[in-house]
Amino acid sequence: MTIRGATVVDWTGRFDQLVAREALLDAAELDELGQAAWFTGRDDVSHRAWERAHLRHLDDGDLAAAVRCVFWLGFTLSEHGDQVRARTWMGRLFELCARPDADPHTDAYRELCSAVGRFAQGDLEGSVPLYRRAAELAIAVDDGDLDALATMGLGRALVRLGQVEEGFGCLDRVMLMIGSGRVSDRAAGPAFCAVVASLLARGDLERARVWTRDLGEWCDAQRGLEPFRGECTLHRATVMQLGGEWGEAAKAAEQVCRSEKRVETLANAWYRAAELHRVAGRAAPARDAFRQAAALGREVQPGLALLHRDAGELDTAWSGLTRARAMTLGPAARAEVLAAAVTVALERGRLAEARDAAAELAECAAAFGTLSLRAQASQAQGEIALREGRSAEALPLLRAAWLDWRRLDAPHQAALVRVAIGCAARVAGDEEGAQLEFDAARVALEGLGAVPDLARLERLATTTQRGPADPGLSRREREVLELVARGWSNQRIAEHLFLSDRTVARHVGSILSKLDVPSRSAATAYAFGHGLVTVA
Structure with a gap:
């Protein structure tokens, strides 16, 4: 467009x-x-x-x-x-x-302002006919700005009332109006931001990705622009994180943290920065950023709970999620809290609590029908089925979740689902299939730099039955050890395995720790002495 x-x-x-x-x-x-x-x-x-x-x-x-x-x-x-x-x-x-001397043009403004007033007071049903009438009047007088603003308000009201298909259709129409040149820059800015924010809040990441790109192009073309700039950048950071562009997303979030004046946008920027630190395993800066967001009034769950989960503090994580579930949250935010609740409940061994959160998540997905909500619901149900020993039921649910995340081009979420699929394959007795899934997930997580998730994967991927000389190396660690035994440098190993130097260094450190040896040469001697490598 x-x-x-x-x-x-x-x-x-x-x-x-x-x-x-x-x-x-x-x-x-x-x-x-x-x-x-x-x-x-x-x-x-x-x-x-x-x-x-x-x-x-x-x-x-x-x-x-x-x-x-x-x-x-x-x-x-x-x-x-x-x-x-x-x-x-x-x-x-x-x-x-x-x-x-009022005319249809002024009538359109009057109806629009009346609708906005009703919407702001929480009277969504009362706002709908007023928004419709304002749009009709705007079309009659050929005012694209008024039409866009009225249609935008109508779409937001309909989505909140549960009339999702018609509501999202209105939001799409606004974007098409802007793209066709029917809307001036004056109305395009607030319309763009409101539509993208509404889509993100309701978990429609597929639409949000498209319109966020266009919003970014619009903002970049407005030299000297102050309003919308922070929100636009933050929307882009959210979409970039979903797409695996964590480095660029972190830079964007940090930029908003440095320059934004609006409290709500600044609080959201600190939360996004915290989440990007968390998934990369930077616990201390993540904790500081969550604290900044909380000080500005931003709800910091489920991010903070997942940070506690990464540290093994499951009871603290559950307490935070329980409090967040008692709050009124938008669909996407609520779904994230519920998905985290399923994860933490399963790690605590509380199946009933996991099933309760998953049931609510399924209701949310059914109400809005977006890909991301559907993927979260399928993933939660699949992980519960897996934990209950129903691997035959878990596999199709997890596969459906993986397909949805792949369609959304969300490599992190897709990789996490593949870890669960690997576990299901293992339970079904297919160890080779399990390791293939773990390998695929490992490549994605290494590319992202998802340190906490990689650590969990390596614990899961390690074969459960070891020989007396088996130190519990993962398949990737065995590959790295074989190349270390050949005398290869970290840089050469990284190039051969398509990894970063930092990832290889992390693997080497883990190998030395598991073998309980002080150096690469000692690791090589141990590997030959215990038959862990085949090279001469």
Whole structure:
């Protein structure tokens, strides 16, 4: 899809040009100054410009243009948390819309503001007909901005009411409107962010990945842009983490942590940074980042619980997840908590608790029907079946989860499912099949640098029955040991096995520890002495 905003707009330059002749600006130029000031983070200038513009438009007899300025003034005040002044200006909008010279254009603004008010008060059902009417009026007067904002609100309300298919359809329509050039940059920014945030909150990662890329292109084309920049970058970090681009995702999250001013976005950035530290095994910085997120009011589960789980602190992990489950969370956040609860309950040996969390997760997946929620539900049910000794039932569930994660191009989640599939194969007596699954998972986890998951995999992959001289090396560690015995350097081993130098060094350290020897030469002697390698 071609994004209209892909044409570069220099908002900083335009702001400077307009400010230089502010005293001479007409109504339309004052309106443009309001937008340029908003986009470049000069909120006081933006509010002053729109206030003057609305009065100038009234003097010129253009009521619809005056109402538009008042709308954006109230909207931006609300976005910055100044609800008192925002309500005051929305009251001004209704006052203007009640004038005798009101027309279908002003009626559309009135219906949209009424819908937004109902939505904000939690009256979702009451907001739906108002959003529909606003969209109809916007289409009648050919106002793409109003149509996009009304359709966006309608989609969000419908999704929250459980009318998921129609709701997501509305959100798709908004994105297509933006791509076709029917929506100005002024409305494209908030529409883009709201749609992507709604998709991520409801676990529709397939759509979110597509629209997040387009949102990024739009933001990159807006020079000097301040609003949306942090949220856009954070959305991209979330999608990059899903796709296995952990290094780039960490850089993006850290960038938002350094520069973001909005508290909610900053808190989410710290949580994302914490999660990226956690999955890579950096426990201390993960703990610090979770603390930052919590201080800003962000719920830090299930990430913090999984950090405790990695440290073997299962009771602490369970306590945090139990508290989080008692809270009101969005579908995607709740699904993540429930999936973590299944994992921790199984490690604690609490099958009843795992089944309870998995049942709720299945309900969530059925309600929204997205790939990620479906994959999480299948994976949870498969892992429970495996733990209960029903490997024949576990395998198709786990395979279905793996296929969904692969379709989402989510290598980390897919690798974790393959570990479970390997365990199921082993229970079924297929040790060779199990090791093949473990090998595939190992390659993916090594590529990602998922240190805690690799450690768990190596414990699982180790053959359960050892000979008297078997030190419990994994298949990968045996491969590395064979090459060490040939006298190969870590760099050469890394190139041969398509691993990083750091991963090879970690394997060598693990080998020395398991063999209880002090050096590579001692490991080589042990390997030959116990028949662990075949090279001369």
